[in-house]
Amino acid sequence: MARAKGLDAGDAKFAASFGDRLKKLRSDAGLDATALGQRCGMTQAAMWRLEAGKALPTLRTLARLAIALEVPITELLVDVDYQDVRLVNRPYEPR
Template identity: 35%
Template sequence: MNHSRWRLNRERAIAEGGAEAPGVEAMRTEIRLAFDLGQAVHDRRIELGISQSELARRANMTQPQISKLELGGAVPTLRLLARLANALDASLTIALDGDTSSVVFTAHAA
């Protein structure tokens, strides 16, 4: 079954009053948060014009770790978030409010 067909079947089951397995929504939220963070890291890195390797060097990480983070495949610790913000010469703001979230790197004033 391909992804779009699976999604259609899932939406149809929910519309008919069916429920997803316990924990699926929480997992979906965690994945979305990881993706939002990864996208924000990627956007700021591109804004700075640096490679994943350069960001890894600045943050004392490896390039594969940066790649995994940008793809939403990692949930970093607070300590790592602080290192990333420093390496990206920015402050990091994460706003969580129910089902919505926002991850923003704001460049430090020059």
């Protein structure tokens, strides 16, 4: 999961939109963030970061969420606003 620290405005808007979608799907499933986190093998804090738009999910995280919510991965992205994501190469930053 990529933390939102250092995200540009487009990525931050995308993360917030995804968080709203995740909250809706979780609520529709009758789960709280702790229960969804347990189903996914993620902490409540990780769930909070995603729902608050403070982190972007990895593909693996999307798969875990989809399995836990019993929806196709594509359902996680319905109506998520990604139009402002910039298509630029970012400098390589070794860890």
